[in-house]
Amino acid sequence: MTAPDFPSLHVDDDTDPTSARRNGVLIFGCGGFARDVRAAAEANGIPVVGFVVSAGTPGTCDGVPVAPLTGLPAGWTNLPLWIGVFNREAVSDYAAIVDACRTAGFATPLLPQQYYATLAESLGWRYWLADRRAYAAHHQALTGVFAQLDDTESRTRLADLLRFRLGQSATIPNAPDAGAQYFPDFLCALATEPIGFVDVGAYDGDTLESAARHLPLREAWAFEPDADNFPRLAERARHLTPQTTCVPCGASSINGTLAFAGGHGEASALGAGGNTRIQVVRLDDCLPNARVDYLKLDVEGHELDALSGAEALIRRHRPLLAIAGYHRWDDLWRIPEWIAGLGLDYRLRLRIHAHNGFDAVFYAY
The missing domain is CATH 3.40.50.20 (Rossmann fold)
Known part of the structure; x- marks a missing residue:
């Protein structure tokens, strides 16, 4: 390439x-x-x-x-x-x-x-x-991410995604990516020992089920605050081999309650315009002694807050990371900058798993 x-x-x-x-x-x-x-x-x-x-x-x-x-x-x-x-x-x-x-x-x-x-x-x-x-005002940050990306394919994806968002192209060539969302081969190849997997934004358990197919799971924790989604998640988890703990909460930078727009399936999201309030927790406080080897975050635009609440966990275990990076326009540089700011020498890749720039995910390892 x-x-x-x-x-x-x-x-x-x-x-x-x-x-x-x-x-x-x-x-x-x-x-x-x-x-x-x-x-x-x-x-x-x-x-x-x-x-x-x-x-x-x-x-x-x-x-x-x-x-x-x-x-x-x-x-x-x-x-x-x-x-x-x-x-x-x-x-x-x-x-x-x-x-x-x-x-x-x-x-x-x-x-x-x-x-x-x-x-x-x-x-x-x-x-x-x-x-x-x-x-244009974020040229320096974006070129920094471009340089930070670990492979030519990731840099190509970022360049094509920017052209698409800027209206210079109506398509993103070679997207969607053929690999499994959240579980690309290059990341799963590093998971050689039984691992602890955290799924934040677990929806109905579809990603948890995919994790069981792609990873040698030892234990899993699944966080899903939507009242309609959670029962389906719990039912799916019952049929999985690894020990799984389902938690009816969201993840954030605080322990408390936040406004939440529920009842929208996988698009349910935290936000001031929400129709209810949900419990949110810091992963650092909720999983203080758990060994976490793989962390997936897809929380409809609340990714940076959830990462902030998991910083100690990430520093302690240096898990493989799969972080959704398309919910907000500035996720393209703010998420990579946050990961780089840890100073843990994470390597970073970008893949796009759906049409029109949706389901773009940053993978760090």
């Missing part, structure tokens, strides 16, 4: 709010994110003329016209088209969507990262979406 160059962080402004407010826009898709984009656009004085879908028959969605790419009303291809799809699924691959829209006659469909800044205040936090112009 050819050594990659660090990409330019310069971006051109693709949106024209003045023209959009005057003529309106179209939104590709009519799912939850597309409807949220419509509400945010209209809150910013931008009328939404209609929704565009890949196939089907004309209709309406929330009172707005819906038309398939094969049956667009006259004049629609002259309007700006904003891609209103934002998830990790294969059917949502942006390159394929953009190609289909261009084939239908749209000149420059815009990705969510290209128009997000116009709607940011109304849309709020949406994982890694951010004002693309803000990346």
Whole structure:
């Protein structure tokens, strides 16, 4: 693999709010994110003329016209088209969507990262979406991470991910990665002895089950605070061979209670807008005497807080780390900087396990 160059962080402004407010826009898709984009656009004085879908028959969605790419009303291809799809699924691959829209006659469909800044205040936090112009201010931090990464593949992934987030490319080549999420071969090869595994953000036990397939587990601890997810986690854990302790708590930098938006499956998350409150614990205090050899963290944007609460544990055992790095736009450098700041000589790699930049994971060893 050819050594990659660090990409330019310069971006051109693709949106024209003045023209959009005057003529309106179209939104590709009519799912939850597309409807949220419509509400945010209209809150910013931008009328939404209609929704565009890949196939089907004309209709309406929330009172707005819906038309398939094969049956667009006259004049629609002259309007700006904003891609209103934002998830990790294969059917949502942006390159394929953009190609289909261009084939239908749209000149420059815009990705969510290209128009997000116009709607940011109304849309709020949406994982890694951010004002693309803000990346340039963190050039030094990002080039530091680029140099910190241990292999050419990781540096290629970071460069391609940045180009994608900056709207310079509609795709991330060779992503999703073929390896198992959280358990790539290069990390599992280092787990030669029976290990203690900690799964934070254990959801329904799917990662715990995967760990049992990929690692020689001695013991496992699984943390999951969502009231709907936890019973499924506990049931799954009953059928696993290693001794497993399931803990109905989240992990953070404090021991206490925090607001939590529950009932959203694997997307349940800590946050001020939560509909309930949950117990959170510092892993340092919850597992003071446990031998931890492998730590996985995927907690919907609370990764740095959870790491802070596990610093003593990490310093004591130097476990292999699998840390989700895509929930917030600045995870790209803040998580690697935190790991480097430990001064433990961790080596770092990056892999992307889903479409559109989702499920990017930092692996440290």
